[in-house]
Amino acid sequence: MSTIMIVEDDPKINQLLQSQLEKYGYNIVNVEQFDRVMTVFSEVRPELVLLDVNLPKFDGFYWCRQMRRVSNCPILFISARESKMDQVMALENGADDYITKPFDYDVVLAKIRSQLRRAYGMYAPQEGERTVEVAGLKLFMERMELCLDEARIELSKKEALLLESLMNQYPRVVSRERLLEKLWDEQFVDENTLNVYITRVRGKLKDIGLDGAVETVRGAGYRLKAYWEEV
Structure with a gap:
């Protein structure tokens, strides 16, 4: 069972994402204190992170950079900000994908599955250094x-x-x-x-x-x- 960490300050979106993903067997951890994002990340060690851009304290780009310093787990941005510059910023700061709101849950699920396959499943590197x-x-x-x-x-x-x-x-x-x-x-x-x-x-x-x-x-x-x- 893969653990997905959600960093989203909208309680309604948080709840909907959690309920949808739990239907497919994912373990969900929600961040509730936004000055403790990296503390939760280090404690949980999630297989994948769903990250909003607009957050209290620091924005998602900042937290993405911090995560990338210690982990290569897939990071997917989910944001209402649709500009190409925001998407470029996300990728430049280490994200693997960018999904704009409002989003289709089937698309989110497909992207999560794809990233998990690449990182840990059939497409992941095999044993022995390549x-x-x-x-x-x-x-x-x-x-x-x-x-x-x-x-x-x-x-x-x-x-x-x-x-x-x-x-x-x-x-x-x-x-x-x-x-x-x-x-x-x-x-x-x-x-x-x-x-x-x-x-x-x-x-x-x-x-x-x-x-x-x-x-x-x-x-x-x-x-x-x-x-x-x-x-």
């Missing part, structure tokens, strides 16, 4: 860590999946469609969401000295350029 290497650049999937010589940097789960696709296909081009399928399974997401993760991965590569390592191939997709191998 590594990918291109020209000395090493990706450790279970650690979600990228290394080049002495430089090391941590990745989010989707950043690691994106890089795994590019490295496995090196030096070939990976289509946007294939990346969307790899990162979000059967979910329907705006293609701009992929742009956000491409930007984030480029930033992570730049942090270890690999600026320009992900090339956009117009009309086709993206590919990894191991230009440092030639230096």
